[in-house]
Amino acid sequence: MNNDIERILYSQEEIATACERLGKEITNDYQDKTPVVVSVLSGAVFITTDVLRQMDVYTQLAFIDVSSYNGGTASSGKVRLVTDITQDVADRDVLIIEDIVDTGRTLKYIIDLLKQRHAKSVRVCTLLDKPTGRVLEVKADYVGFEVPDEFVVGYGLDYKGEYRNLPYVGVLKPKIYLDK
Ligand code: PRP
Ligand code: MN
Numbered sequence: 001m002n003n004d005i006e007r008i009l010y011s012q013e014e015i016a017t018a019c020e021r022l023g024k025e026i027t028n029d030y031q032d033k034t035p036v037v038v039s040v041l042s043g044a045v046f047i048t049t050d051v052l053r054q055m056d057v058y059t060q061l062a063f064i065d066v067s068s069y070n071g072g073t074a075s076s077g078k079v080r081l082v083t084d085i086t087q088d089v090a091d092r093d094v095l096i097i098e099d100i101v102d103t104g105r106t107l108k109y110i111i112d113l114l115k116q117r118h119a120k121s122v123r124v125c126t127l128l129d130k131p132t133g134r135v136l137e138v139k140a141d142y143v144g145f146e147v148p149d150e151f152v153v154g155y156g157l158d159y160k161g162e163y164r165n166l167p168y169v170g171v172l173k174p175k176i177y178l179d180k
């Protein structure tokens with residue numbers, strides 16, 4: 001285990017099992033559809049590739065880059081659109097894939113954007129849901145784990161751009177972000 005991690009919340013195996021379940025649920029619901037899968041950079045890269053490969057449906061893959069934590073432990077309160085998707089989503093079923101829904105600001109921003117562009121339907125799949133962090137009312141349709149109110153990293157989630165490549169999700173030792 002990485003030395004900066006206090007404890008592992010979800011192991012590599014548990015995450016794999018969750019991704020399999022999410023893929024099956026999504027497959028059931030999108031049988032006769034070809035959704036545009038919108039993966040939210042950078043955190044959602046890992047869950048996107050893992051869930052997508054468990055989905056037995058035709059899809060198109062798109063990436064949107066939005067950021068609001070700027071590498072820190074708290075939301076700046078402002079969602080910044082860094083790179084937009086290039087696909088036209090008008091009249092399309094859209095599935096957003098996220099690593100975590102915390103305050104809900106990022107998700108709300110993207111859902112509003114897609115609705116403005118007349119997406120036919122918008123649903124959300126997230127590995128982690130932190131309901132205690134919610135500032136804006138948004139709900140994910142497919143959730144891997146409900147996560148406690150702690151700052152977590154790994155499997156896409158970062159602190160200052162680091163720890164994304166840990167194969168598990170863990171609680172970062174507070175001294176790491178209190179010292180620096
Ligand atoms: C993180 C995370 C989600 C979002 C969730 O992204 O990956 O996208 O914040 O938080 P919220 O519900 O409070 O909006 P971040 O802004 O850190 O960008 P990153 O994915 O590039 O790390
Ligand atoms: Mn993100």
Ligand code: MG
Nearest residue numbers: 043069071158
């Ligand atoms: Mg981040």
